[in-house]
Each structure stands twice: as structure tokens, then as C-alpha cells.
Amino acid sequence: MFTGLVETTGRIKSIHDHEGISRFVVEGLNPKQFDAKFGDSIAVNGCCLTVTEIFDDGYSFDVSRETLSVTNLGALAPRKRVNLERAMQIGDRLGGHLVSGHVDGKATIESIDKQSDGWEVVISLNHSLSRYVIPKGSICLDGVSLTVNELKDESAHSLIHLMLIPATIEETTFAELPVGWQLNVEVDMISKFMERLSKFQPN
Missing domain, CATH: 2.40.30.20 (Elongation Factor Tu (Ef-tu); domain 3)
Known part of the structure; x- marks a missing residue:
């Protein structure tokens, strides 16, 4: 974990x-x-x-x-x-969110707006995974826990807006990633558990 x-x-x-x-x-x-x-x-x-x-x-x-x-x-x-x-140890502070390390799929970087106080990054994610994403919720991209600023569901995919602070840009690989790069995505595991429980119908 x-x-x-x-x-x-x-x-x-x-x-x-x-x-x-x-x-x-x-x-x-x-x-x-x-x-x-x-x-x-x-x-x-x-x-x-x-x-x-x-x-x-x-x-x-x-x-x-x-x-x-x-x-x-x-x-x-x-x-x-x-x-x-x-891997985290029991008793550590959970500064990000619970991440299993089991990647669900990939998202594509659509745009990067480099501003003075950080970068606004927009990614596209298919609906099969974006249904587990909520505004102000957490998403893991290339191993980085990030907060969803804005979520727009379009016909082909969902657009997720993120704001990267300078520390994230400096301490991770995001500074080197171009538009079009495909990011590893792990969505919130709790929402997947809830969906499984709500749909579970044993034979």
C-alpha cells in the first residue's frame, strides 16, 4: 500500500x-x-x-x-x-490517499498551462474510469496523489483539471512530461469497492 x-x-x-x-x-x-x-x-x-x-x-x-x-x-x-x-508502514501519516499500486489504465495529457504559481494540467480519461472520479477528490497519476480541481464529462471522454504546485513539479517527473504523454491512472479504490458491493448478486 x-x-x-x-x-x-x-x-x-x-x-x-x-x-x-x-x-x-x-x-x-x-x-x-x-x-x-x-x-x-x-x-x-x-x-x-x-x-x-x-x-x-x-x-x-x-x-x-x-x-x-x-x-x-x-x-x-x-x-x-x-x-x-x-510501501507505507503502519503508523505512518497518510499525507496523500490510499494507493494500491495496481494501475487501472492510462490518461492522456491534453494541455499544460504554466502559470506563475503552478501549472494547470488537463488530462482526458475514458468514462470507464472517470465514473470513479469526483471534483475535489483524489486521483493517482504516475504515482502522484493529486486533487481534482474540475471535472467535465464529454461525449468521448472526461476532462480532468489539475493544479500542480511548484513542489510537485520540482520533486516528480511532471516537469519533463509533454502534452500527449499517457499517465498511469489509479482511481479511488473505495469507490470501486462500493460499486462492487452495490452490484453484487450471487447466483
């Missing part, structure tokens, strides 16, 4: 494919300071991945074809920066 508060970023060092699995090596961080062990879970751009090897300056993760197809990890290349967060 995660919170959507990115702890640091790393860079993709290499990606190697072997028997249907892609091994990602992420560099640019000190394992002694980041304090993750073999088998630990780390959210990489919001995807819960398992540490498979530890190096002097980073970690490796094995990624399945299914994860590559559902997330934006398949679009990453060496030198691309990624958001990183270790």
Missing part, C-alpha cells in the same frame, strides 16, 4: 527482455538511504513492483507483459526519469 507522495525519482538505466519478462534497472539513488531490501515493494510511476536485485546506485525490477500493456512502463526508455515511493 502506498500514499501517492513521491519520495524521490530515479532514471531508467537499462531494460532487458527475457522469456516474456522485462527487467528494468533504475539508477540514481542510494539504496542505503532509500532503505529498500530484496523483495520489497516500490511504486515505480505508480506501479507496484518488487525489488529483484540491489546495486550500489539503484535496483532492478521484473515487469510482466501484462503490466507493460496496461501501464506506461512499456513506453519508457533508458535515461527516462520515474517516480519512486516505498
Whole structure:
């Protein structure tokens, strides 16, 4: 379980494919300071991945074809920066919101308006996921917990307006993302549980 508060970023060092699995090596961080062990879970751009090897300056993760197809990890290349967060511990403050690290789909950046006090970012999200989004609610994008400022449901998709404060821009990968980039999306898990309970009709 995660919170959507990115702890640091790393860079993709290499990606190697072997028997249907892609091994990602992420560099640019000190394992002694980041304090993750073999088998630990780390959210990489919001995807819960398992540490498979530890190096002097980073970690490796094995990624399945299914994860590559559902997330934006398949679009990453060496030198691309990624958001990183270790799994939360019981007793930690929940500064963001509850995030499982199981990506629901992808959203597209439609526009970025760089203002003096922050950036207004508009993303499009298909209706199958936007039905779980509410104004002033939380959404996780590339592992970052963000608040929905405005929500407009259009015929083809929903448009979600977000405001990124300077700290978010500086401490995450958002400063490098272009219009058209597809973000990993995890919607609020509580709303999905509620929908499941309301529709549950056992045979």
C-alpha cells in the first residue's frame, strides 16, 4: 500500500527482455538511504513492483507483459526519469490517499498551462474510469496523489483539471512530461469497492 507522495525519482538505466519478462534497472539513488531490501515493494510511476536485485546506485525490477500493456512502463526508455515511493508502514501519516499500486489504465495529457504559481494540467480519461472520479477528490497519476480541481464529462471522454504546485513539479517527473504523454491512472479504490458491493448478486 502506498500514499501517492513521491519520495524521490530515479532514471531508467537499462531494460532487458527475457522469456516474456522485462527487467528494468533504475539508477540514481542510494539504496542505503532509500532503505529498500530484496523483495520489497516500490511504486515505480505508480506501479507496484518488487525489488529483484540491489546495486550500489539503484535496483532492478521484473515487469510482466501484462503490466507493460496496461501501464506506461512499456513506453519508457533508458535515461527516462520515474517516480519512486516505498510501501507505507503502519503508523505512518497518510499525507496523500490510499494507493494500491495496481494501475487501472492510462490518461492522456491534453494541455499544460504554466502559470506563475503552478501549472494547470488537463488530462482526458475514458468514462470507464472517470465514473470513479469526483471534483475535489483524489486521483493517482504516475504515482502522484493529486486533487481534482474540475471535472467535465464529454461525449468521448472526461476532462480532468489539475493544479500542480511548484513542489510537485520540482520533486516528480511532471516537469519533463509533454502534452500527449499517457499517465498511469489509479482511481479511488473505495469507490470501486462500493460499486462492487452495490452490484453484487450471487447466483
